[in-house]
Amino acid sequence: MKKTDLIKIILLWCLVALLSAKVQPRTYTGGTSQRLQSKAEVKQSALGIMLGEFRTNLSDMFYMQTENFMHYGVAFLPHNHEEHSHTSDMLTDTGMAHIEGEDETHDHDHGHDHERDHDDDHDGDPHHDHEHEVITVIPTAEKDYRSWLGNLHRQIKPWQAPGESHQLARDVEVVPLFRMMTLADPHYVRGYQVGAFWIQQLDVSAAADFIEEGLQNNPHSFELYLMRGLLNVKKARSMGEQGLIDNGNAAQQALLECARGDFQQAAEYMMQVRPALEVLEDEAQTLWSDDQETDAMAVVYLWVTLEKRIGNEARALELAEKYCRVMPDHKQLHVLLQEMGP
Amino acid sequence: MKKFSQWGWIIRGVMIELLRRQMLWILLLVMGIYALISMGLRQQGMESPGAASFMLNLGLYLAGILSQLLTACLALRQFPSEIENRTIYPLLAKPLDRMNLMLGKWMACSLGGLMVYILFFLLAWFCAPAVPNLSGGMLLQLLLFQPLLLAWVSAFALAVSLALPRGVSHVTVVGLLFCGEAFYQWGAAKWPLLYGVPRFGGVDLATRFTDGIPAMSLGDTLWMWIYVILWILLCLTWARGLFVRRML
Numbered sequence: 012m013k014k015t016d017l018i019k020i021i022l023l024w025c026l027v028a029l030l031s032a033k034v035q036p037r038t039y040t041g042g043t044s045q046r047l048q049s050k051a052e053v054k055q056s057a058l059g060i061m062l063g064e065f066r067t068n069l070s071d072m073f074y075m076q077t078e079n080f081m082h083y084g085v086a087f088l089p090h091n092h093e094e095h096s097h098t099s100d101m102l103t104d105t106g107m108a109h110i111e112g113e114d115e116t117h118d119h120d121h122g123h124d125h126e127r128d129h130d131d132d133h134d135g136d137p138h139h140d141h142e143h144e145v146i147t148v149i150p151t152a153e154k155d156y157r158s159w160l161g162n163l164h165r166q167i168k169p170w171q172a173p174g175e176s177h178q179l180a181r182d183v184e185v186v187p188l189f190r191m192m193t194l195a196d197p198h199y200v201r202g203y204q205v206g207a208f209w210i211q212q213l214d215v216s217a218a219a220d221f222i223e224e225g226l227q228n229n230p231h232s233f234e235l236y237l238m239r240g241l242l243n244v245k246k247a248r249s250m251g252e253q254g255l256i257d258n259g260n261a262a263q264q265a266l267l268e269c270a271r272g273d274f275q276q277a278a279e280y281m282m283q284v285r286p287a288l289e290v291l292e293d294e295a296q297t298l299w300s301d302d303q304e305t306d307a308m309a310v311v312y313l314w315v316t317l318e319k320r321i322g323n324e325a326r327a328l329e330l331a332e333k334y335c336r337v338m339p340d341h342k343q344l345h346v347l348l349q350e351m352g353p
Numbered sequence: 354m355k356k357f358s359q360w361g362w363i364i365r366g367v368m369i370e371l372l373r374r375q376m377l378w379i380l381l382l383v384m385g386i387y388a389l390i391s392m393g394l395r396q397q398g399m400e401s402p403g404a405a406s407f408m409l410n411l412g413l414y415l416a417g418i419l420s421q422l423l424t425a426c427l428a429l430r431q432f433p434s435e436i437e438n439r440t441i442y443p444l445l446a447k448p449l450d451r452m453n454l455m456l457g458k459w460m461a462c463s464l465g466g467l468m469v470y471i472l473f474f475l476l477a478w479f480c481a482p483a484v485p486n487l488s489g490g491m492l493l494q495l496l497l498f499q500p501l502l503l504a505w506v507s508a509f510a511l512a513v514s515l516a517l518p519r520g521v522s523h524v525t526v527v528g529l530l531f532c533g534e535a536f537y538q539w540g541a542a543k544w545p546l547l548y549g550v551p552r553f554g555g556v557d558l559a560t561r562f563t564d565g566i567p568a569m570s571l572g573d574t575l576w577m578w579i580y581v582i583l584w585i586l587l588c589l590t591w592a593r594g595l596f597v598r599r600m601l
Contacts, residue, residue, distance in 0.1 A: 012594035012595060012598065013594060013598070016590055016591075016593065016594035017594070019590050020587060020590055020591050020594070023583055023586055023587035023590065024549050024587060025549075026583050027549060027580060027583045027584055027587060028545075028546075028548040028549035029548070030576060030579060030580045030583065031537070031541070031548040031549070031550075031552065031580065032541075032548065033576040033580070034552070034555060034556060034576055034577050034580045035555075036555070036556060036557075036558055036561055036569060036573065036577060037555070037560065037561060039561065039564070039566050043402065043403060043406040043484075043563065043564045043565050
């Protein structure tokens with residue numbers, strides 16, 4: 012290229028760079044697309060619904076990808092349905108331990124839906140055993156009608172016998188997937204919730220930021236308030252010596268106060284969306300999932316426990332009585348009520 | 354006069370290539386799907402202006418981005434294919450000088466893109482539900498600016514195709530087409546070099562039009578035209594520098 016051409020190109024580039032800031036045809040206020048009413052109309056339109064579904068499906072795919080990723084590509088059937096529902100179990104167990112000042116590698120004596128607890132200590136040793144056998148998407152040789160084709164399938168795809176102890180990938184590596192699923196659908200609450208759980212193992216502040224973003228996009232999500240409360244409890248514990256709560260430590264108490272506010276808010280929003288008992292008793296109902304019920308139970312349990320821990324025994328008792336009536340199947344809460352009972 | 358006839362032949366060749374490639378038909382299919390959905394919604398009676406405006410915006414956005422994509426791909430193929438297939442030698446032996454060949458290709462790609470844009474625009478305009486309170490002046494600005502935008506895309510793609518290997522040039526141009534504006538918005542305040550990123554998305558007036566915003570002032574319009582014309586000049590100078598002295 013000739014030198015003069017090069018000089019011309021550089022000069023022109025400098026000019027366009029200077030002009031670039033002047034070119035802002037999109038900086039205007041208002042406009043149909045910015046009006047809240049229009050947004051609502053678009054959301055309700057057939058195309059809006061289709062696009063919304065696509066966005067949700069995309070997030071679901073990322074979510075399933077995290078599942079496969081965690082198990083080095085081995086797809087386990089029950090995991091797709093249960094594992095991350097256990098995240099709330101993991102969260103609540105950890106949270107309870109936080110509040111009650113126990114060791115985090117505790118024995119889960121809170122009785123928090125024990126039948127379903129299995130992968131609890133993901134934050135510990137990555138090698139772990141399943142307490143009960145899980146089913147793989149590719150069936151075992153005994154259950155596979157495809158004969159040699161099935162053998163071939165098991166050979167060429169990541170697979171291992173369901174009963175065998177298996178490894179988990181490093182948790183940190185799934186974090187970008189949670190980022191992507193919440194970018195694809197900012198209303199994918201589960202992505203924020205589970206993502207924050209993994210992030211908090213690395214950096215509690217980053218997890219708190221992630222949850223704040225989730226709350227901005229989903230201001231009425233009780234699951235996110237639950238998560239924020241848990242993070243506040245974790246922060247409070249990290250301030251104390253050996254992770255213990257000291258009643259004389261003002262900073263810790265302030266954080267616990269914030270957590271209490273979060274659990275209270277979560278309980279309020281939860282009660283607004285949780286269907287009536289008679290609806291919940293119908294097994295065919297689809298309004299309320301098991302995950303939501305687990306989180307709902309966690310919210311009230313944590314709130315009551317925290318009130319008790321702070322020293323508001325009477326308030327804790329009052330809340331326990333109230334929510335035992337609302338959640339007759341909440342075994343831990345009933346146990347707690349008996350312990351506190353007059 | 355001879356020059357116009359030479360350009361005419363180049364344009365004819367590029368148009369034949371455009372029709373023979375599958376891409377046009379694939380993009381037409383995409384636009385057709387939009388048109389079908391849009392007409393279906395129109396038949397159902399889309400009463401809310403918000404949803405109707407959204408549909409029109411989607412159509413105009415698709416018309417703009419698909420025609421830009423087609424223009425870019427068409428321009429990106431021109432020189433590498435001619436050089437690879439050795440068909441550039443008979444072209445230059447016409448005799449046709451390199452500068453005119455380059456200008457002819459640029460005009461041909463821009464024109465091809467413009468024709469496709471007009472087709473897609475008409476599809477979007479007539480299939481989308483009627484939107485009240487749109488500015489006629491803004492529509493005029495949108496339509497007048499589109500040929501310039503496509504000429505910019507075409508010149509940029511030609512220059513990049515001469516500077517980079519085929520695959521890399523495709524990724525670069527298509528990436529900037531979709532993300533140039535996002536890069537600028539994201540980082541220009543922190544890294545002033547990003548002021549020099551080509552902002553194809555930044556000069557798209559479709560959303561402004563469907564938002565019911567009045568036409569831009571003369572000053573703003575002028576700045577935008579100068580910005581794009583300078584970019585075209587830059588790209589053509591760059592392409593000329595790379596092509597005219599290139600060893601074939």
